[in-house]
Amino acid sequence: MPTKPKWQQLADHIRAQIESGELQPGDKLPSTAQLRAEHNISAGMVRQAILVLQTQGLVEGVHGLGVFVSDR
Template sequence: MPPNAKWVDLAAHIRKQIASGELSPGAKLPSTSQLCAEHKVSAIVVRNAMIALKAEGLVVGVPGVGVFVVDPNEEQG
């Protein structure tokens, strides 16, 4: 079985952190550069992982501010 794409693994890692409560609702995710350094991946890998997590409704991006964990109890809109 071929290995997962790096962005798939990164998204799974962040998803697990959200599910476990390590990243709680409203928490700001590390910056792209921090995630690149921590996981030894490129910025495009981080970008693709964020796209996937946003599509799943787990995180929301605020331009110029950062990416935050969505509170499942709050109305998004």
């Protein structure tokens, strides 16, 4: 079975944290730099993962402040 792309692995990881309650509505996600270092992936991969989560309504970006878990 082929492995998932790294951006998808990151999106799945953050989604699992949200679903488990580890990340609550209003919580700020780590910065792109932190996620890059933590998961050993490129900034583009982090952006792709965040974009997928935004499309799913799980997180929202606030310009100049960061990315936060959405209220459901």
